[in-house]
Amino acid sequence: MIPVTKPFLPPIEEYEQFVRDIWKRNWLTNNGPLVNELELNLKDYLDVKHLLYVTNGTIAIQLAIKALGLKGQIITTPFSYVATTSSIVWEGCEPVFVDIDPLTCNLDPNRIEEAISPNTTAILATHVYGNPCMVEEIEYIAKRRNLKVIYDGAHAFGVKYNGQSIQNYGDITTCSFHSTKLFHTVEGGSVVTKDPDLLKRMAYLRNFGHDGPDRFASLGINGKNSEFHAAMGLVNLKYVDQIIENRKELCQHYDEFLQQVNGVRPMVREYVRYNYAYYPVIFDTEQLAMKVFDSLNKNWIYPRRYFYPTLETLPYINTKGHCKNASSIASRVLCLPLFDTLTKEEIDMICRIVLRVQNN
Numbered sequence: 001m002i003p004v005t006k007p008f009l010p011p012i013e014e015y016e017q018f019v020r021d022i023w024k025r026n027w028l029t030n031n032g033p034l035v036n037e038l039e040l041n042l043k044d045y046l047d048v049k050h051l052l053y054v055t056n057g058t059i060a061i062q063l064a065i066k067a068l069g070l071k072g073q074i075i076t077t078p079f080s081y082v083a084t085t086s087s088i089v090w091e092g093c094e095p096v097f098v099d100i101d102p103l104t105c106n107l108d109p110n111r112i113e114e115a116i117s118p119n120t121t122a123i124l125a126t127h128v129y130g131n132p133c134m135v136e137e138i139e140y141i142a143k144r145r146n147l148k149v150i151y152d153g154a155h156a157f158g159v160k161y162n163g164q165s166i167q168n169y170g171d172i173t174t175c176s177f178h179s180t181k182l183f184h185t186v187e188g189g190s191v192v193t194k195d196p197d198l199l200k201r202m203a204y205l206r207n208f209g210h211d212g213p214d215r216f217a218s219l220g221i222n223g224k225n226s227e228f229h230a231a232m233g234l235v236n237l238k239y240v241d242q243i244i245e246n247r248k249e250l251c252q253h254y255d256e257f258l259q260q261v262n263g264v265r266p267m268v269r270e271y272v273r274y275n276y277a278y279y280p281v282i283f284d285t286e287q288l289a290m291k292v293f294d295s296l297n298k299n300w301i302y303p304r305r306y307f308y309p310t311l312e313t314l315p316y317i318n319t320k321g322h323c324k325n326a327s328s329i330a331s332r333v334l335c336l337p338l339f340d341t342l343t344k345e346e347i348d349m350i351c352r353i354v355l356r357v358q359n360n
Contacts, residue, residue, distance in 0.1 A: 002346055004304040006339040007179040007186075008243055010235040018231035027227060031207070034230035038185070041237055046158070046165045048192045050199040053230065054206055054223045057154045057176025057189035061087035061124070063223055064172040064191055067201045068148045072119035075147075077107040078310040079326040080126040084152050085311040088124065096120070097312055099323040103267040105129065105280075108325075109137035113145075122148040127156040127166060129335075130277035131268050135161065135169040150174065153192075157183045158244060160273035167192040172202075177233060182247065182277055183240050185233035188225050243340055247276035253344050254279055254336065257351035262288060262358055263332070279338040280306065281354075286331040288358060293334060295357045301350055306335040 022028065035053055043051045054060050061083060065074075074088050078097040088095045098115050101108040107125040123142055125133045133151065142149045151169055153159075154176035159166040167173040177188035191202050201218070204211065209220030255265075263283040268274050283289040289305075296303055308330045312323060336350060 002301045002337050002342070002350070003339075004302055004306075004335055004337050005180050006341060007184060008182070008236060008239065008340045010232075010239060014235045015231060018234065019228070022227045022231065029224060029226040031224065032227040032230070034227045034234060035225060038230040038233045038237075041234065042190065045237060045240070046167050046192070048165055048167050049194050050196060051190050051192050052199065052202055052206060053185075053225055053233075054189050054191060055225050056187050057152075057174055057178065058083040058087055059221070059223045060174035060176070060189040060191045061150065061152060062091055062221075063202050063205050064150045064174055065091040065093065065122075065124075066205055066219075067191075067198055068122065068150070068171060070121045070148065072121045073117060074122045074124050075107075075112055075115050075120060076124040077126050077128070077326070078312045078323045079105055079128060079307055079330060080152060080311065081154065081307060082311065082314065083154075084124065084126055085314060085317070089316060093121075094119075095311075095317065097323050097326075099325045100128075100329070101134075102325045102329060104131055104134075104269070105266045105329060106131060106133045107138070109134050109141060112138070112141050116145055116147075120145075120147060122150060124150045124152060126152040126154070127159065129266060129280055130155040130157075130159050130275045131266055132156065132159060132161045132166050132272055134269075135166070139169065154178075154181070154189075155277045156275065157181060157277075158240060158273075158275045162271045168194065171195065172198060182243055182275060183233075183236055185225070185229040185236070188229050188233065244275050246340055247338060248274075250338060250342055250344070250347060251276045251279055253347050254351065257348065258354065261354060276338070278306065279336045280333050281336060282329055283332045283334065289332045289334055291357050292354050295353055296350065299349075299353060301337065301353070303334040303336050305330070305333065308333070 105128045149170040151173040175190045177185040206223035209216040209218040211217035
């Protein structure tokens with residue numbers, strides 16, 4: 001069986017050493033030393049000013065919305081994982097969907113202005129498949145219209161744009177460290193900001209609002225993470241560059257084999273250091289995509305329709321059906337298997353099946 005992804009696991013001995021130290025300290029959670037060490041190491045690796053390690057990428061988005069005090073409408077993308085939209089609704093705001101650029105699969109900044117209303121307070125855009133949004137255009141609009149900007153960077157770990165971390169853009173950028181991501185802590189996530197006041201606010205929010213053992217500065221939730229998760233992150237961080245380089249090589253192998261496929265790959269713009277988080281192919285038709293999907297499944301190979309259906313179709317969303325680019329791409333896209341231990345021979349087999357289906 002070849003799944004769409006497999007978690008990277010480091011040498012078990014390296015993780016066990018951290019676990020033995022946790023046992024000696026008997027400090028399992030509540031802002032332990034490994035959590036603090038991971039935050040410092042991530043700040044250094046990502047070259048960001050302020051970062052908090054949190055429970056997961058969904059909590060990260062919810063903390064960002066709460067810390068910015070957002071109300072009313074938030075402009076967002078219909079082409080993302082459900083957490084991007086569900087977090088908006090969970091925090092009592094209304095998602096307003098704007099269609100995507102069909103070349104990049106990201107929120108189209110040319111369509112944002114027409115969606116802004118007196119109730120709009122923010123833009124929440126996803127770096128889809130780790131491909132950076134048009135951040136300058138989005139932030140120009142936000143500044144001119146006095147809107148906050150959150151970037152869902154769940155896929156964008158290690159990505160750079162114009163020589164700096166993509167996580168440095170926006171008021172807050174969130175990330176996911178779920179086990180399916182190229183850098184993971186089994187479960188986890190982060191919030192990044194340049195604003196020290198926002199950092200302080202999110203630090204309170206992450207820890208029930210505690211300002212000391214018996215004082216509370218604000219409303220809060222349990223957004224903390226454990227020493228065991230941080231330990232996995234500390235070990236995995238040593239291997240990230242190697243993981244990205246390996247995935248790059250695997251993607252290039254896919255590219256060579258699939259030059260004749262009836263489909264396209266999302267466009268990655270200039271000045272981007274990409275992380276090769278996914279290998280999406282947008283087939284010419286939904287019929288071809290589903291024939292490929294079914295044929296791969298029959299051979300115990302499991303691509304994913306990532307993201308299908310669009311978030312406009314969620315049962316708790318009122319506005320539906322007007323983002324034509326997103327709907328079209330969602331129906332035609334398949335993410336092919338991509339993970340650290342995938343072999344080139346397995347890629348050859350996948351590609352032969354894809355081309356055989358297309359040519360029959």
